[in-house]
Amino acid sequence: MSGNTKERILEVALDMFSQYGYAGTNLREIAAELGITKAALYKHYKSKEDIWNSTMDVFDDYYKKNALKSGKEMKIPSTLEEFKAQEKTVIKVIMTNPMIRKGRRLLTIEQFRDEKTAATATNRFITTNVERLKLIFAPMIKNGLLIDTDIDMLALAYATPISALIQMCDREPQKQELTLKRAEEFVDYFISIYGIKRT
C-alpha cells in the first residue's frame, strides 16, 4: 500500500521546513501530518538531514526545470506590449506557484546558515534574474525598443522592485492581489520610463 509515502513525506517536509526552518521543524509533526509514526520515516530516509537534503534537491530540480528553463526559452519581444504581456505572465507564475514560493521561503529563512546557502540565495534572488533580463534587454535596446543605457543597471532597476513585491507577497499572502497588481503596474511604469515610443 502507498508506494508514494516517500514523496508525501517530502511534500509535508517541504511545507514545514519552508515555514519554520530546519531547527524549527521536528519529525514527529511531519509524521503526524501524514498519519504515520515518526519511526516510519526512517524506512524511507535515513535521517532528518537526509529529508532536508532531499527537499533541497526537490526545490533545485524544480527550479532548474521550470524557472531556469522557461527563462532560457523566453522569446525576445519585438514590441513593448509583447514584453509587458510576457513579463506579467512570468511574474504571476513566480508569485503564485506553490513550489517556487516554498523554495523561495526556505532559502530566505536559511540564507544565513552557511556561505554556500548564502551564495545560492544571491544567485537565485538576483543574479539569475539579472542575467536573464540582460539577454532580453540587449536586443531590445539594439532594436530601438529601450533607451540605450547601462544594461546591468537597467536589469537591476527592473528586477528588484518586482522581487521586493514578490517577497512581500511571500510573507503576507493575503496581499497577493495587491502585490500582483502593483508588480504589473510597475512593468508598465518601467516601460513608460525606459521604453521608446514608436512614431
Place this chain on the structure above:
Amino acid sequence: MSGNTKERILEVALDMFSQYGYAGTNLREIAAELGITKAALYKHYKSKEDIWNSTMDVFDDYYKKNALKSGKEMKIPSTLEEFKAQEKTVIKVIMTNPMIRKGRRLLTIEQFRDEKTAATATNRFITTNVERLKLIFAPMIKNGLLIDTDIDMLALAYATPISALIQMCDREPQKQELTLKRAEEFVDYFISIYGIKRT
C-alpha cells in the same frame, strides 16, 4: 562584579538569534559565550522568550531612535549632487551599522513565523523607505530636480534596488565593498535617468 551582565547577555543573544533564529539558538551557547552557566541567565531573564522579547525591544528602540529619526531629520536636497551625497551616506550607514544589520537579519529569518512579524518586516523593508523617499522626492519634483512621474513608483524604483544590494551584503558580508559600490553607482544611475539637468 559585572553589573552589565544583563546587557552582555542581550549582545550575545542578538548575535545568535540573528544568525540561527529563535528555534536554532539555545541558552547553553549563549551562556558559554559569556563564560557563565546557563542557569545564571535566569538571574537576569525569566525565560528564553523573555530574552527574545528583550532583543526585539533593543532592535525596535534602536530602529526608532536612529533609522526612523534620521529619516525624519533628513534635509530636502536642493541639488541633485546634494541628493546623491546624502543618500550615499545613508546607504553606507544602513549597510554597515552592526545593530541595524542584525535587526534586519533577524526580521528576515523570522518573518514567516506569524502575521505580526510579517507586517513588521514589510513595514521596515519597504513601506518606511518608500514613505521617507516620497517626502524627499515630492519637493524635488516640484523644484524641477526630478522628472514629474508617479511618485509611488518612483520611490519603489529607487528604494528596492538598494534594498536588494543591502540584502546581498547581509548574507555575503565579504561582498560589502562590491555591494556598497554598486549601490552608489545605482544612485548615480537613478539620477541619470530621473534627474533633470540644470541648463
Place this chain on the structure above:
DNA sequence: TTGACAGGTTACCAATCGTTAACTATATTT
C-alpha cells in the same frame, strides 16, 4: 506453501532542551 521483503507499529534510548531548586561567595545595607 513458504520465504523474503516492504512498510508499518510499539517501545525505548541517549542527548539535549528550557527551567528550577539548593547552595555559595561577595557586596551592600542596617
Place this chain on the structure above:
DNA sequence: AAATATAGTTAACGATTGGTAACCTGTCAA
C-alpha cells in the same frame, strides 16, 4: 558585626528531540 541582596555555581527535573531495535503484517515471487 550581622543581615540581606546580588550574581553566580552545581545538580537535577521533566519534556522533547533525533534515532534505533524488535516486532507485526500484507504482498508477491520461488
